[in-house]
Amino acid sequence: MNREELRTKICGLLKQIAPDTEPEALKDNDKIRDVLGIDSFDALQFIVALDEHLGVDVPEKDYAKTDTLEHLLNYLGEKIH
Amino acid sequence: MIEFKMPSLGADMEDGTLIEWRKKPGDFVKRGDIIAEIETQKGLIEIEIFEEGKVDQLLLQVGDKVKVGTTIAVINDGAESLPQQKPAIEIPETIKPDETKPMDMESAHESLSHRIKISPLARRMAEDSGIQMGDLTGTGEGGAITREDVELAISAQTSKTEKSKSPVDQSLGIRLAVAAAMSKSNREIPHYYLESRIDMRNALAWLSEMNVKRSPKDRLLPVVLYIKAAALAVKQCPELNAEWKDGLILKKEINIGFVVSLKAGGIIVPAIHNADQKSLDQLMADLNDLIPRARNLKLRSSELSDSTFTLTSIGESGADTLYGIIYPPQTGLIGIGRISEQPWAENGMLDVRSCVSVTLAADHRASDGLSGSRFLSAFNQFLQKPETI
Incomplete structure (x- = not known):
């Protein structure tokens, strides 16, 4: 999966968590939770979705590395390859 | 015989609209079964x-x-049957504007039993869909109700249900429900407030320790x-x-x-039953x-009516x-x-710790500051020893 495909996949998962938002419109450095209005419950559901759909278990200590699309893509890119 | 009454779903709710019967006359029911779906300001409630x-009767x-x-x-x-000569129940006090006078249930029942012509298939379809025979207009021979008549009624019922679920209506309904409850509270309840700052170091460390062993879906x-x-x-x-x-x-x-925040605005407050246990x-x-x-907005009636104390985070x-x-x-x-991280002084030393501000809003008619303080102190003690709870 290349970076663009990964981005599309992530946006799809975010859309499931926050259906009323437009994750495709996120800029690379936007704080995902702030822009999409995701609370801690939804944030955990997103971490669960990453585990179930991409096979990446993000430990709590790494949550901060998933705050923007750029950080998340970098993090997942390392974990998947 | 037991009269089952429309339950209250909170101080802010006065009425609701029947969308569907989930049981029909003759069905056995037990505690916790869903008997109906009612549309309220707080959504479609089971x-x-x-x-x-x-x-016996719907x-x-x-x-x-x-x-x-x-x-x-x-x-x-x-238990003892209702007297035969007169219905023991009151006809529902509906607030449908065009209703003129209560229906005589005995004669209605008799009428339905003896006068309605309906094919067996149409009857079964009507019963399965919760449609009352009296609502159907027969277009078959001699005014008999046919399968097509029932299908038409089902279609009309479905579109009515869909219409009542419009997001705009729901959002406005929730706003009005919140407005009603909060206005009543502010008008009637003499609030007093107490506040404590709590050191979350132990609680967060314990949670991290628990979660590190867990897969994401099992984390707390x-x-x-x-x-x-x-x-x-x-x-x-x-x-x-x-x-x-x-x-x-x-x-x-x-x-x-x-307290759950809704994406479109407003809040809804489902109950977590027996949370202490x-x-x-x-x-x-x-x-x-x-x-x-x-x-x-798909909650059950008990979840909207049974809360005894509220938590909002x-x-x-x-x-x-x-x-x-309140x-x-x-x-x-x-x-x-x-x-958030805050300066924390203890034993003459200054430290930086994760802290949280906790407030109690309490009704001064029911309790005083001393018992409120006791509550906040107990809350703090439990959070300092998360392994014990």
Whole structure:
């Protein structure tokens, strides 16, 4: 999966968590939770979705590395390859 | 015979509209079964029944608007029958504007039994769909009701249901429900507020230790610690787990009303039943079940009516401190701000710790500052020893 495909996949998962938002419109450095209005419950559901759909278990200590699309893509890119 | 009445779904709800009967006359029902779906300001609510027996009569038709407290069904529990010569139930006090006078149930029943011509297939379809025979217009031979007539009625019912679920209506309905409850609270309840700052170091360290061993779907959020600690603390201060209705009514069960923010605005407060007796994993499972249903406005009647004390947590990116408004007729609410790093002085030393500001809003008719302080102190103690809860 290349970076663009990964981005599309992530946006799809975010859309499931926050259906009323437009994750495709996120800029690379936007704080995902702030822009999409995701609370801690939804944030955990997103971490669960990453585990179930991409096979990446993000430990709590790494949550901060998933705050923007750029950080998340970098993090997942390392974990998947 | 038992008269099953339209339950109250909170201080802010006065009526609802029947969307669907989920049981039909002759069905056996037991405690917790869903008997109907009612559209309210808080969405489409599944109405649970709290008796056991056989459904004898359903007294509303789909689309009827009915006030809280009105008898909507009669359940035969095997006890003494109602007198035959006169119905023992009152006809539902519906508030449908075009209703003129109550229907005579006996004659209606007789009429339905003897005069309606309907094919067996059409009858079964009507019964399965909760459509009353009296609502159907027969276009078959001699005015007989045919399968097509029932299909037409089902289609009309479906479109009515869909229409009533319009997101705009729901959003406005929720706003009005919140406005009604909060205005009533502010008008009638003399609030007092207490505030404590709590060191979350132990609680967060313990949670991290728990979560590191767990897969993402089994992880716990700090809010389950808050819920359990609040439920245990309120047990020590029973006047906060109560109602005020011309006097203090203590509640036996501890059902924590958990405030859920809706994406389109507004809040809804489903109950987590017997929270004091549940493990943290059970509480997390309850949240996983309740929050999505609350956001889709698909709750059960008991979840909207049974809360005895409310907890509201602003979340990680919210305000530092939250001063809540009590949900009437309850007597207390705990408000929890966001966790943030703050300077902390202890034993003459200064440290930086993760802290949270916790407030209690309490009804001064029901309790005083001393018991409120006791509650906050107990809440803090439980959070300092999360392994014990």
